Amino acid sequence: MTEAFKKFETNLSYYFSRVLNKRLAKPLWIFISLSHQCTYNCQMCGVVKILKGYELNTEDVKKAFNEISGWQRDFTVVITGGEPFLRKDIFEIFRYAREANLNIEAVTNGSLIDRAVAGKIMASGLKNIAVSLDGAGEQTHDYIREKGAFRKATEALKHLVAAKRDNRGGPQISVWTTIMKENVGELFDIISVARELGVECLVYHPVIVAQEDMQNTSSSARFWLQEEEVKILKGQIDRIVDYQKKNGLVAFLHDPYLWLRHFNGQLTSQEWSCNPFVFINIGPDGEVRSCGAAFGNIRNMDLEACLDTPEADRARGLMKNCRKPCLQTCWSHPEADSLSGIVDTFIYEVRKYSSGRQEKKELLDAALSRLTDYESLLKNAKP
């Protein structure tokens, strides 16, 4: 039952952070890109072209982990890239994170995962390992990425599944799929590929047109879906949603039908908005940002100090006015979008799960006093 109250508190803090544009909680999701170096040069990915040669050194990463492990919340650290397994010290970083008691996940293209690496991953303490798969077959995936990439990715998944079986446990094995013009017709078919391989979770996310300009939804961009393809996407979504209802496997980060409006360039911030206090991104150059301008650099200051700079306030204030949500994987935490939603959910959970009048009363009283606290905070806030 304390679980429900914790959730209530977390959501309230994110809600009021956004209203007051003042950080009242630490982020839930921390994305760290160790370097942008990659084994592939995928057509739709702009990451490899920026911050060439930058690499976070192991000590800085460890220092950040130390700090994060001191925060009293359930965080998830996601290691992205480039290709993280290019780093020689990657398992050392995983080990350090495990010892610091962090939830850690990683994203890879699978090109470097052979049987031995898969075994090490299983023992590394990762909570989730995601392999990118952009087509249901060789033709599409290899066209987007590189010849032989599909074989390597599926083989990596096979190794991971086998290693998990041998190890009797390990991280959740997932597949991430980028939705774009080239693969829009095979989105549903990827499910059966993933299922056959023994994957446990499948996540779709729309393509980014330009890394430097996340809000670019110009229909002339190369991988963007045109009117005809959006119609195809609609059919695919129907099938995927239907499958998901019956069999699970697919995890939606948001309502999949938003993709249609996104690709039509019609999605507005009223339908989907980011909460900049929920997540941060740390780049290979050590710069910390939610989205847009950087707040500070972990190479020369503490992570928490980065979150409280005037630049952070300014950047998050601008994000509040973002008019074109990009529907990326940064988890915008819709649970904290509506105050009445937060309170209603809490009351519902108290009614349903708590035992005894006394416990219910205590929980509701605590919630009431928390709301009163925020009320006075709001009243005292400068206009």
Place this chain on the structure above:
Amino acid sequence: MPNLKEVIISITNRCNLRCRMCDIPGGKSEELPTDQWKKVISDASRLGSQTIVFSGGEPLLREDIFELIYFTRKNKLNACLTSNGCLIDSQAASRLSASGVNVVNISIEGSKGTHDHLRGEGSFEKALSALENLRSQRIESTVASTVSRYNYKELPYILEVAKNYGSTTVRLQPFNLIFLKDRASGAGFFIDEADIQKMEGLIGRFISVSKEYKISVNPESYLRKIPAYLAGRRSHPRNCAALWYSCPIASNGDVFPCWIEAANNKLIGNIREEGLYELWLSGKRMKMVNSIVNNGCSGCLMSCYDEVFGSRLSKAYLLDKAKKVKKIASYQRLANKAGQLLKSQATTMKLRYRFYASYRGSVTNLLKRRLSRILNKLQGPEKTGGDEKEMALLEISRLKTKLEKEIRSL
């Protein structure tokens, strides 16, 4: 096919007054929760609607009304509130201002004696103080009046009230039986044949005074139809375009093709079962609308009755109207481009433009707002009106009451 332009939500059937011409408060008392209305508003925004009208009952009896208005404004829609004014004290007015409401519509039936006779003792004073409180918060107010035998002689007086309190618009609507349970009791509201001429004269004066005071009123052709209508003649055309672009929703979530057809139990569906988006685009609605157009509706002169498209929905007629609408659109472009208000033109275009834009206040104000929005865009991020912090405070106090109630119920 014209898009949805206006959603009229009867948010509650409860009312703090018991007016002689209305039995709504005695009807069904079922209401939808806040979140369901929010879904309706975002659906309306998706459908391209421009305005949400909150009516009732007395909408201010819903404690979440400010929140809903704020949500409407956040979705970049115009929010219009219809009220009897009794609950608009200075605190409520400041909350309304924080919610970002565009227009508040207060009912005034005539002089104090007439108003209090129709609406209850003391209601006139309260309505006037509501207009005053709205003015002090710089909220655009409009005056609405139900014309009947009891008050038609006082129509010019209503304009005086509007002028004195800075209201921009006076909207008249003839009395209609559909709001009464016992229809026979409504007989006294109609006028005799013999009075038609007298009333026509008063309507004429109403129009000329409104021009003099620069107060927007319903289109002249609409006003001219009222006397005959009130005398029981139904000679006016019976197909109106409100069917095509306005959508009434009752407090229990029932969606109708129009209020008159609601009285005939023609139901499209209910919000609790299907979203507004699906209902509006559904074949059932199209079928219903077509059958009403083909068979002729029962006829009314309600305030949503559309004069622009009004007489016949024949193809040639619509084409002709489309041309006019185009002209209005190009006028709007012209005004935008020039970056200034062409006031004299605005006055001549006013009446038609108002119905086209489906904005329930004065058109000059609407144009000003559009213009300032464009300027804002150039200067920085768009502001949606309303005060987020103020609204969060209101929401907190509502939710605290909810929690307290929950604790008491243990």
